[in-house]
Amino acid sequence: NLRELDSTTKVPFILIELTGEGDGEGEIEVTGKDEYGVYEALNNFFVHTWGCDPLDPGDETEDTKVPFCSAQYRWPGYSVKGDDGLNNQGLMTMRLIDFMCGNLSWTLAVVNGGNVGENRDVRETQLIFKAPHPMNLVAPHLLVEVRSAGFIEVCADLDEENNAILGSLDGYFADRFKASLIEGHEDFCDRYYEAGEGIFKGSGGSLDSNFGLLCTDVCDVITTHEGWSLVACNTGNYGADGRFSEQQMIFRRDYHPLGDSKYLQVILNALGNIEVNGQHVREIHSKLDGFFRGKWKCERAGHFREGDTLCRRYTWDVSELNMLRATADVVTFFELQGWATLHPNSSQFRTAVAAVAAACLASIACEVLHDTGHCDVRPVGDDVDSSEFRRAALLPGVIRVGRWMWCRQWRVRPAAGNTKxxxxxxxxxxxxxxxxxxxxxxxxxxxxxxxxxxxxxxxxxxxxxxxxxxxxxxxxxxxxxxxxxxxxxxxxxxxxxxxxxxxxxxxxxxxxxxxxxxxxxxxxxxxxxxxxxxxxxxxxxxxxxxxxxxxxxxxxxxxxxxxxxxxxxxxxxxxxxxxxxxxxxxxxxxxxxxxxxxxxxxxxxxxxxxxxxxxxxxxxxxxxxxxxxxxxxxxxxxxxxxxxxxxxxxxxxxxxxxxxxxxxxxxxxxxxxxxxxxxxxxxxxxxxxxxx
Incomplete structure (x- = not known):
């Protein structure tokens, strides 16, 4: 997929995959164009800073193993502790982002991940960076990981000028999640919070889960801080039966003109559930309700509200499920409403997540398209059913196709009182x-x-x-x-x-x-x-x-x-x-x-x-x-x-x-x-x- 992407653009891309297999056991794969000496810089970083051991990635000759990447490393720095999902994957992801963006000035484009293995305790994170831009040297990043087991992690590369947001998040988590700051987790994250009893409801993918609503609320709150916008997000389920959910959201202070735009999250579940989370912006919940019930013949499965954020549930017929087509239909719906699709993501359990942002600029109601993320899902292990995988996979670039196809003249409402x-x-x-x-x-x-x-x-x-x-x-x-x-x-x-x-x-x-x-x-x-x-x-x-x-x-x-x-x-x-x-x-x-x-x-x-x-x-x-x-x-x-x-x-x-x-x-x-x-x-x- 990365080769196809490179062949269609002059902008170089590089993909880095972090895999945490167990405490002290991990692997790193690198693939993409070797531009601006990035492979040499990454090799020095992984070997001398992270203590990794280079491995032979193989090549395309018959006497070597089939290559899946251009560079490969054994990564002993992955850490996991306890049974509640505590690990340092998020922290190491942020350190890699800090190195690629803050030192090499590459641009973070996509972060995608998921959980695999018998207990879904093997974590994979894919990071795609595109060609360097000098402004990355001064644009800080912030990662927030929310786990339905009752914990929140924050990792950041902030200097004194930008770290005021951390104090604000302390107050927000204490108020919204009844969370307390727990010391002694510096090896896993910069700040570690334990949520209050009963904040997270339901199990992953169930009709009574409020996990998606809480994540959407976190996103809306962080983007109200001056200059911060959502760059990437990924989600997954872990635990023996997949009952726990976790989501990473990465923000960048790039002073995006969307400002404090509100986000809406749509989750399409192969078990037959649809979940919609977000505030009621421009009657979007009513319009989406008509779309699901009219075109897809879905049935309402209840709704609830926490604060200003609404969660609506639907059931749908998945007997002849085509997840790719379903995702494209949802994206088309939002494009026609003037919304921008942002960061589709998938996992084995939660097959498609589309987060959508709307913007209100000045005195008119119009929307700005974000860069569209790509999603890449591939089966790991013999226990993955190929038909389930095909249903769960999202074709990279399908969202961007919709982006080129929709004209937006008719979307704009005239500004009131404009006579000049x-x-x-x-x-x-x-x-x-x-x-x-x-x-x-x-x-x-x-x-x-x-x-x-x-x-x-x-x-x-x-x-x-x-x-x-x-x-x-x-x-x-x-x-x-x-x-x-x-x-x-x-x-x-x-x-x-x-x-x-x-x-x-x-x-x-x-x-x-x-x-x-x-x-x-x-x-x-x-x-x-x-x-x-x-x-x-x-x-x-x-x-x-x-x-x-x-x-x-x-x-x-x-x-x-x-x-x-x-x-x-x-x-x-x-x-x-x-x-x-x-x-x-x-x-x-x-x-x-x-x-x-x-x-x-x-x-x-x-x-x-x-x-x-x-x-x-x-x-x-x-x-x-x-x-x-x-x-x-x-x-x-x-x-x-x-x-x-x-x-x-x-x-x-x-x-x-x-x-x-x-x-x-x-x-x-x-x-x-x-x-x-x-x-x-x-x-x-x-x-x-x-x-x-």
Whole structure:
């Protein structure tokens, strides 16, 4: 599966599996691309820090064992104690995350796990990391493990700036779980709590279990703390009869724009039970009730509430169970309701768990898609029935397919009272802590200038251009444009770039692993797909694409994405669901201007060159602001500017639309570039400029 994933993306992935077989007995497997020296770094970490012994993983030759991984280790550091499930798997998982993210800057993508063996006391945890991103060096993680046996574990890699959440969790667990902090478990976790009597009800998978409700409540509470969001979760059952449940939830303080969004958990059980846990957001419980009872012919099996969190139960016919199809049906339902599917997970007992998050942004109700996790289940041992395994397994990537297929224009409710026909979206992704020079020092002045125009312009600031935020930005704009005539939208993006695999990427939001140079093209494609007949878009990108070659490669990268998204198969799927508008003329045009110099123009006093020139154009128009008038003036100012090391900035212009043009020449003469900048170019419906 990882090879297939690697073959379809330039972003490298690596999978690390921790298996705890007994006290002092464990195994570690590593597979994936050996990029950035990660195998050597992991070998040193496992051998010298964890005391592991390297094993022969085998290869594909006939005289060796069948390989299941690229590197394998005997792991003596796994510890287990007692019969209540106490082990250090969570602690070691967090230490591995801390090393991979905090030291090597890889990005945590998926954590999946489960319990196998006769007593389900063999624990497996799979961690998938994707290509390094520098922001991981400063983004802390937090793991909370809840066990229905009555215990809660917390493991964290927090510094003084971020550890305030631990004190808050002390109070929450004491109040909600009647839990007491137990000392002396430092070898197993950072904080160990014992819940009060009667807090956990029922056995794993039973109709009276409140385990899922409690886990959903924990997730909702932690994500209300500033900057924290759910990254991954996994669940399992243990004990001789599987009566106990355990769930790990991993959070990251990445200041995700979803903020304190509420989560809903849906559990599909092969025993014939369905469980829904979460708060009653946007009548979702009522709608889901209609779906289960109408389409699946389920019967209600009761419900109960604890605080604001509701648990509903259903019974369903599993005589001809197709868990893969059932999971896809549930995901489709939530996508159509404007919810985002997050972190599907499975185990032998609890076959599918889908946690779904909804977001309410500003004054409109719209949703932002999270990155979708993958689930990988494989049978272990001779006691696993193959038919049960097939029913329990979830196909990796099935959730992501649904993500591409659903249009979201119709999901957005118009913002109440919005009458302004001029909207400015300001996106500053230059706050790059690891390279202080990459800062737009004129950004504050630009924001102040636009805010002074608030009588005519509605100004929206946006955090970054990661793919999930692009979706929500488009939704936000569609809502604000509803009911307006002859509207104009200015999107000003200040960023930086780097090269990776011969494709330019934007820093920091689009750096390694965050989009591979796709997010900006994704924004254009989404705006083109919206096709609002009542609005024109002007996109100004203040970047650092340092030469014509980079622009060429970036546009070819965009073209590959565009062609992939316009395949006949996908179009047919969209048309079959009546969610694809018929093609018409492109509505979004982008105009790039890039300099051959390698440094950000400007200085500490004057700020970034393009933003400074844009400010000068704004200051000369204190009254009305017409973007069409500014563009040629802005282009000429950049063209005539000179770099400190000598030579003009030489803007390099490219026009591209929703239907991308043929390959762009690597070199363009100054005369032809000036022609591209002529007034006729401005008759397009949107313009974008990038410079170094």
């Amino acid at each position: 026909s001029r909207i400015a979206v300001l996106i500053n992704i230059q706050e790059y802590a690891h390279w202080p020079r990459v800062v737009d020092k004129s950004w504050g002045a630009l924001c102040e200038n636009m805010q002074r125009r608030s009588a005519d312009w509605e100004v929206v600031t946006w955090p970054d251009l990661m793919e999930r935020n692009v979706d929500s930005l488009v939704d936000l704009l569609v809502a604000k444009l509803h009911g307006l005539d002859d509207a104009k939208v200015l999107i000003y993006i200040s960023c930086h770039s780097q090269m990776m695999d011969n494709d330019p990427q934007f820093l920091p939001a689009d750096a390694r692993g965050w989009g591979d140079g796709v997010s900006l093209s994704w924004l254009v494609r989404q705006l083109d797909a919206v096709r609002p007949r009542n609005a024109r878009f002007y996109i100004i990108v203040n970047g650092c694409l340092t030469n014509a070659g980079r622009i060429d490669r970036w546009c070819r990268c965009c073209r590959r994405v565009q062609l992939a998204l316009q395949s006949e198969e996908l179009d047919s799927a969209r048309l079959s669901t009546r969610m694809l508008r018929r093609r018409s003329d492109p509505q979004v045009w982008m105009l790039f201007a890039a300099a051959p110099g390698g440094e950000v123009a400007g200085d500490e006093q004057n700020g970034d060159l393009l933003t400074r020139k844009f400010l000068e154009a704004l200051d000369s128009r204190p009254g009305s602001l017409e973007i069409e008038e500014i563009y040629n003036e802005l282009h000429t100012a950049v063209w005539n500017a000179r770099r400190d090391e000598g030579g003009p900035l030489h803007p390099y212009l490219v026009i591209t639309t929703g239907r991308l043009p043929p390959a762009i020449p690597h070199e363009t003469s100054e005369a032809s570039q000036q022609t591209c900048a002529s007034t006729s170019t401005l008759q397009s419906t949107a313009a974008s400029t990038a410079h170094a």
